[in-house]
Amino acid sequence: MSSRLVEGSEVVADAMVRAGCRFFAGYPMTPFTEVLEHMASALPEVGGVCINAESELEAVGMVWGAAAAGTRAATGSTGQGLSLMQESIAEASLAGIGFVVLNMARGQGDYFQATRGGGHGDYRTPVLAPWGPAEVGDLVADAFDLADEWRNPVVVIGDYYLAHTWVDLDMSSEVATPRPSPAWALDGSSGGTGAAKLVSPLGTTKQRDGVGYDLAAHYAGCAERREQMTAGIAPRAELTHTDDAEVVLVAYGTMARYADAVVTALRAEGERVGLVRPITLWPFPEDIVAGAAEGSNVVAVYENNAGQMIDDVRISVGKSVPIVGLNGFQTDSSAFGIAPDVTVENLTASVRELLAGAKA
Amino acid sequence: MTERRPVGLEVRSEVVLPTNVAPEDANLVADFTPNLIDVGEHHLCPGCGEPIAIRAVMDAIAVLGLADKSMAVFGIGCSTAFSNNLDVEVLQALHGRAPSVATGVIRMRPELAVFTIQGDGDMGNEGLQEVLHAAARGENIVCIMLNNGVFGETGGHLTVTTTIGQRTKNTIEGRDADKHGHPMRIAELIAQIDGVGYVARGAVNDAGNVARTKRMVVEAFASQQAGNGLSFVEILTMCPTGWFIPTEDAPDYLAETIAGTHAVGVLRQEQSEQ
Ligand SMILES: Cc1ncc(C[n+]2csc(CCOP(=O)(O)OP(=O)(O)O)c2C)c(N)n1
């Protein structure tokens, strides 16, 4: 055991290197910046490459190339920077190029950006949401596995708190050897054989086979793969005291930590309040949320934005139980998402009101 | 080539020569089969310069014996028609993004001859910063720009290289510097960046220029193989469709109009240390 005090950003970087990531490119933006800094020092030590790209467009382009060359690769940014990357994320899904995208958001205003994507076309990206540094290692490793399995970009969403919280953590686990390059990936060697490989968002049918790019057939194939991916990824959530809860809170990431503290405290007073914490934001754990809502009097979605995840909760629960949003917090002056009215006290008061309403 | 809308052309009835087989009466001085191109037949416009330029690039790779250690990264434009027609590995990039994609490849596979193929719209308009940054980072790749002074693919629109007086769909009376700004000389721009190994501009409007261009591409790959950093070859190509002129006039139009602004020649050549 060699536990030490580490910052969340370093935990994220460390988790990527351990998961076999050997290429990283990014452009500084708070709170993504520190992850980039840590990658810049960690990757060369294991023979990897980290590029301080001149823009987010170039960062994701570089990752497109490194991943197509068979390397576990990742990029990331914050709101605006991720908006710039959306074209490539959407089309990487059509090209069958998998990599990890860190969405180091500020508050939780980028839930839609992460779960819907801002890109074009019929694509989806799996989204994993750790609620603290201790969970980062496993989820980052899962994200790379999913990117490999489905040959699709996978998002890991964090926030200012995750990036900047210092925790005492055991950082001694082994660094995995990078997995071998997958068979579909490019290494130049099939050139001149009459069967040179092609990786393209337009499809992989070659003219020598009597067909050119057939977009209709390619997009149909991508749609089928997307359906398989949707069905093939088990949605995950953590349930706390939801069995007999009158008030069921739904919260992810940092907000779930506040909710967890409130649920623990109110349970100690005998109040029937519970928490569902979605871990996969896509696929959204619809059945788990619906099951937890069943028998409750109200479902309250606690999120640090104007109400985004509440849409998914509505889709999950339907109209059987009333759903309220605990959202719309103040914007902090730094705009880093540290809303001053996100406090355990305020949430406790809100939940008490809901409990009173439930009993009335 | 998705949108071909010839403007002001009378329809001609002559039979167009097939390009995938040698004409019966041809006096062949070289093998007619293009190197490393799967299917010789193509669907670009008759008289298009891009297939000639791509053939020059593939010939250079064959000459240098790089077929099984090279990788093409294509942009989006008319030449994308060749991205699924080569016998070297191809990674298709998005419009404007080929140099960063090629960077990701070369950093992970430094032994490869990684090269990009982009149009002037793709490289100069959509993604100009990419090639400049890749050049300054000293990425050891070959970047090819097929310069026809238009977005051929969308139907003949103004690009950053369109010459003064050139008619395009959005400069229908000809490019006027006061109204539409000045053309940029991309090769000159790249030639002054530290970290660049080789820069040249060729053309495919006549046999002499094709042969010269092929030598430039060979030099570019040789420089890349010597590890001299980014090599850049701009190739002036005919686009009769996007220039709104008869097919057979296009080579002369290139020489008289396009090459007047974008002069053919070698602009930079670093000698390798070895
Ligand atoms: C982001 C984006 N914007 C616009 C387009 C549409 N588009 C396709 S090709 C092209 C221009 C191609 O011009 P150029 O690179 O000069 O190639 P050419 O067709 O002349 O060979 C454009 C604008 C696109 N594919 N992607």
Ligand code: SF4
């Ligand atoms: S002639 Fe012009 S429009 Fe036609 S294929 Fe060539 S570049 Fe495209």
Ligand SMILES: [Mg+2]
């Ligand atoms: Mg062009």
